[in-house]
Amino acid sequence: MSLWLSAANRAAGWWIGTATSAMRRQQQIAAAEMIKSATGKKPARKRRARPKRRRTPA
Numbered sequence: 001m002s003l004w005l006s007a008a009n010r011a012a013g014w015w016i017g018t019a020t021s022a023m024r025r026q027q028q029i030a031a032a033e034m035i036k037s038a039t040g041k042k043p044a045r046k047r048r049a050r051p052k053r054r055r056t057p058a
Helices: 004-040
Strands: none
Touching: none
16 A cells, blocks of 8 residues: 555646646746837847856866
């Protein structure tokens, strides 16, 4: 029974994660459309900060 519940929990987690990511994508698209219609501009994209390089001792 434990194996069955473990597999069911894993499957449920995958489905919830997939649904959550789809919902977030739809919310981002809706927000971008609202901003574009209100301002006439595309919203600025979030960019990841570049990792700082470490100086290697010479």
